[in-house]
Amino acid sequence: MEFKVSPLTKIISLSGFLAxxxxxxxxxxALFHNYYPLYDILVFILAPVPNAIFGGRSYGSSDFMSDSSNNGKDLGHFFTGMFVTSGILMPVIFYHCQLIGSVSCAMSMIGGLIIYSSIVIFSWFFHSSWDNEEDNLFG
Known part of the structure; x- marks a missing residue:
């Protein structure tokens, strides 16, 4: 027996996770009156963008983004990895420079990872269901 979760339940749970x-x-x-960790939100929100741009299907005839070579996809993975690593290490650097405290550093890193993972899970859940719906409509 297969357990299906409705899309509304997925959206509500992922929005709670993102919040x-x-x-x-x-x-x-806010607790420590220091707003440097807000830069972490920007980095983690920008992290999935390179995969979204370079990881999609190739519609052009360019060798850079063609299916025969994975240069575009590899470049997207590289930039995404760079953003995620920067998002994790930015609070550590702020802590090392004594701009934020240790608790603020930990909260910022954990919160940023939750933000990034909820964006990735959202795209993973709904990208696969959209592909299945397109197959059912046109197949």
Whole structure:
């Protein structure tokens, strides 16, 4: 027996998960009256963008983005990895420079990872269901 979760349940649970990440990062700023960890939100929101741009299907005839070579997809993975690593290490650098405290650093890193993972899970859940719906409509 297969258990199906409705799309509304997925959206509600992922939005709660995303709100938890934003709450942790904003609390890491507000509790300690230091707003440097807000840069972490920007980095983690920008992290999935290169995969979305370079990881999609290739519609052009360019060798850079063609299916025969994975240069575009590899470039997208590289930039996404760079953003995620920067998002994790940015609070550590702020802590090392004594701009934020250790608790603020931990809250910012955990909140940023929750934000990034909820964006990735959202795209993973709904990209696969959209592909299945297109197959059912036109197949």
């Amino acid at each position: 938890l990440g934003f709450l942790l990062v904003i609390l890491s700023c």
